Amino acid sequence: MGDNSGSKVSYFLEESIKQITLPERFTFPFYYEPHPLTRIAAAELQHYLETQTDLEHNFGLDANQDGTAIGKMFGVLVVRCTEGKLGYLSAFSGKLAGSNDHPEFVPPVFDMLAENSFFLKEVEIINSINIQVNELASDESYQRLSQDIEKLFDESRQEIIAFRKQLKDNKDSRKKLRERLKSSLDQQEYIIAEAQLVKQSLYDKHQLKTLTDKWERLLEEMRARLAQFEANIEALKNDRKERSAALQQQLFDQYVFLNKDGKSKSLHEIFSVTPFGKPPSAAGECAIPKLLQFAFVNGYEPIAMGEFWWGAAPKSEIRKHKHFYPACTGKCKPILEHMLEGMPVDENPLLNAPKKDSRLEIIYEDESLVVVNKPSGLRSVPGVNVRDSVYASLKDILGDTEPLIVHRLDMDTSGLMVVAKTKEAHKHIQRQFLKRTVSKRYTALLSKVIDQSEGEIDLPLSADLFNRPRQLVCFTSGKKSVTKWKVVKRYESMTRVDFWPLTGRTHQLRMHSAHELGLNAPIVGDDLYGTASERMYLHAAHIEFIHPEKKEKVRFEAEVGF
Structure with a gap:
């Protein structure tokens, strides 16, 4: 695998492809059998991946390699260059070894990781907000105040429950006393005694209200102090949310995709008419949109494409090492519908x-x-x-x-x-x-x-x-x-x-x-x-x-x- 001109194109050896007929139409991205040229390009890229030593990325193929194992989707795009020669471009989905900049692969549509980019600057601010949120949330005074409120609330509840039980006992005692007094006192004496019992009942209720008010005042004072901490945390979270949303929108506007006629559309334009309404996370970072973008920018004619998985499979998905896979429908289909507009493309085999x-x-x-x-x-x-x-x-x-x-x-x-x-x-x-x-x-x-x-x-x-x-x-x-x-x-x-x-x-x-x-x-x-x-x-x-x-x-x- 090599780059003859610094253009990211790896040219086929004419002897190795002279018997291969070019496809009449471009590959249908969502269900395909790789064209022989695509297979040759993929085999050369896989050989490079097997023998390279400069990518500090753990694909999960070496049990002794440090770091989290992360398999990757790679893509190849067979192209006809401006001078008529056949070659291919290579790309990976997302980032590789934490970077977008690798000499053997085409660049991203927008490099958010470029030095001094607005993305990195804003991410630095958002990260500083995260630090502030974590510092406030773990502040010793805040933690102690939260614990004290919880402890005080438990104490108040236990004391009020005990006092309510005492009041119930008092009420039961007054009820029994009334029954005895009815049988031992005349009517006038009973009326006087009943008035005293009513006073005792009102006094008990007053005592309960005094007790609950006392605890409520104590708790309210502490909750007000806690609320100030929480208001500061919430303000930081809102700031973070607004900044993240603004940054995401700014990114959507930076990802602009071309088609063969030079017509451009941003991610926001592309996904605004889909059921999603807005681009899903990492849209535009897949290999095939990167490859087509580079081809259109440089005047290359796309001939055929293919994507294969390299490395360990994610825990949730079925991905086999070196197997070819179609482009994803959720993230790539709306983008590719724009990028392939006006190009002759193979029919969907599933419609046959x-x-x-x-x-x-x-x-x-x-x-x-x-x-x-x-x-x-x-x-x-x-x-x-x-x-x-x-x-x-x-x-x-x-x-x-x-x-x-x-x-x-x-x-x-x-x-x-x-x-x-x-x-x-x-x-x-x-x-x-x-x-x-x-x-x-x-x-x-x-x-x-x-x-x-x-x-x-x-x-x-x-x-x-x-x-x-x-x-x-x-x-x-x-x-x-x-x-x-x-x-x-x-x-x-x-x-x-x-x-x-x-x-x-x-x-x-x-x-x-x-x-x-x-x-x-x-x-x-x-x-x-x-x-x-x-x-x-x-x-x-x-x-x-x-x-x-x-x-x-x-x-x-x-x-x-x-």
């Missing part, structure tokens, strides 16, 4: 209609329901731009009967789906799914040999909001997700397993297979969490539930086709 021989097989039908064997590659329900689906097929087959989808399978998962034909049947079967009384068994082919023979995986899952439809493992806000599994057969480099999902989360089996805390073996052909193939080898083979009309258990099997 399924193969003609992928017919929907009905394996059971009665007045209440239909059970189908869904082929891999067919959606359960129509997409925004794709009608082909189990729903659409059944709609055509059933005519006037509306198919009511009870549950779904991922597009690339084959196997059994139950579809209701009446509202009553839909409600009855859906209730069984909600109560988790439906028994399902899946069969999958995993991408490596599994040593254990069986087990249970419990990894909570949540949606990756900035990279749908991917899921994350999240132990704080994720939904409980449990899968039982058992090895069926081991092959030389793969394992066939049966899965019993005890919960029904999105991508549950795919995540539990691929994640390092699960089986750490992606399902063969899983293009989201592993490596794409002709299909994903996951099949819903068995389902068992109570028939809504017959009220008896029914079972269905669909032979595994792999």
